Amino acid sequence: SIKSKNNFLKKYEITNKNKILSKIDFEFQEELKLHNPYESNFFNKYDAISNPLSKEKNAKEELKYNTILFKQLFPLCANYLNPQNIAILLASTRIVGMKIPGLHSIYSSLNLNFSNDNIENKQLIYNYEKHHSIECYLIDFISPCKGSIKAFIRPQLVKNLNYKSLVLKYPNISENKNFKEQKALVIGASSGLGNTCAKILALGGAKILATYHTKNIQEDIPNCDFLQYNVLKPSKISIEKIKKFNPTHIYYFATPKISTQNNKLDRKMLFDFLDYYIFGLEKILSFTSPISSSSSSSSSIEDLPLDMKEYSIAKAAMEIYMKYLKKTKNIEIKIPRFPRAKTNQTLSFIPQDLKETDELIVSMLLNKELK
Template structure:
């Protein structure tokens, strides 16, 4: 049996309502610029919000949730704000319901509800008597070691009582507002307290009792923090339920070294005389490149599409270090669009560094997605061509040195990256033909291995090269030095080399 049960699109207004209800204001859910630097790449729906919506739908269908004696929930995929999520009932009888949330035909969460008699009142004295924490205003940022020692009683959100019956009226009639509010606080436990700021909710299991603690709120106690998986396991107790919660401590944003650190690696005149356009310079490889070039004497223009504050911080750091307001400029530019208007104020550019990219890691139920391929191609192929044409048309000599990072994904073909690899391969062909057809144009297309950036960050450590080391090697020597490889290296990417289309003047240094 499999039954479609409904579709919902969680909006920004829904996010704000649930944050007010639960006190979970983790920026992964609330701030689009912060969220884009997480593993999700965009604002994420609170997982517990999805769970409570499922219960609300079931309650509205007449399911006697007051007979529910246990629930197990496993979150498997991020639900992005403003995208359709569908609810399916996979199996159903008097004693059990298995439900699933799907996004793009992929599983996002699985729920197993069991029904029957509930156990008698159970009160965990150790949890019930924990001291209350202060009201939650900002996410905690404990060390991983500290996470394994945390415990507290989270008081109910100040405005939660007003919103719970409005957001979940049918569920409140079945379980009671106090229990629903305690369930909502599972979200704030993970997103605001433990692990806190850098967290991903993994799963929880709860048993429901005839009655429980009279204390409003949610108590928790960390049981252990497993460094192998960066997972924190906790015991919890709330209104009429107790159980366990598991969450991952994810890595935070990858920041480039400061100018002083980079300047120690670069001669002050190493890149002097360059006027460099760094497309996608607000973070990752682009930010590292801008700082390296500026430390070596180049004047840089950074472009950004969404991360103005991040790009402005990098530009300010360069200007202060160089004591020269003209050493770094900012321009807003969508690399998938036309460059004429946003880049009209550019001086003649001597060097172009092209780091513009959509979200790289996409999940799909299909072997190929035309929409994903067109999204990559709009930036990697069409957008790049328009930019190069624009820049060379403004120069009498058409002289332009270009670094266009390609990827070893073309050779390695990792699962789920078909469209990305296809677009990068097409871009390499374009670069070769452009360079042959345009006197004075030099384009280098290094196939880079996995590099430490926000997009490649994972909960479990994966070998990746340092962005500053990689870019220093490319800018200075035109190839990847052996010294920038991390242990253990990816076997197929160890010999990544720099392909230069103009052989007689190949160096980017």
């Protein structure tokens, strides 16, 4: 049996046939809770739209955090880190994510020298400066610790011109209906060059079947149907739909992520490019009979950037492959060497001189030289 006198004293009796064999008394003392000067459960929401970057010197950020939630999420940190250090680390994330630079930011690096001085200091004091040419911010901490953060604004995803904007930009194509005789299969039309190609073809009166891999196309393009298609492992259903469509023209823009490689030639990366650029198209041509096949090559074949060896080799191989198509299948081919275009594959922190995708596609479709 167990008897209790109060909340802080417990008495246990071990009995056998009503005979007490042993008694154990436990005395409990309420745990001493140390005051955490940085404890807070609420924060004011920062509105980046109505609060532009502060220009003031010695800006301040409150050193407060939800201790209960933090302990649930990071129990080891809560047990072993100084509360002030925790508050400073969390405040640094709020500064970068909500203020400087704020929306679409990247917390790149942190260098801090913690101090046990000013333990009751409840404000983090800092200054910042922006790099003169790129979206990079250096944030310097003044008190209660010394240190710095480097943060960037993440490049925004590229949005191609929508169909209505292209109508206004290219009225002659819209009026002349240059592509009205085409049944165009556009592979890789969810973004970038393929997406723009589908819209320019629609502008010129073509009937289009546009494919995407994972990202569904959420756009209204006239005379255009959409199909999920994996160039590496096409489904039987997608193959049958393409057969039924019976394209006269194929525009092939499927590509893996274009990544850079500074070391020795990467066999896997090279073969991935070849699978997309050659064998993916070869598969489509095995069950279609177009009169024309078009794709984009790259100026990297001439420029030979050292960090894009695999990509450049694969694009060069694709050019040769398509020349064989012309020779063996009597297919008209177009494979212009495009300069770097403004797509999500070419996002960078460093300012670049990039061509618009619609200018490149129009030059290919109308056999015009780029300006």
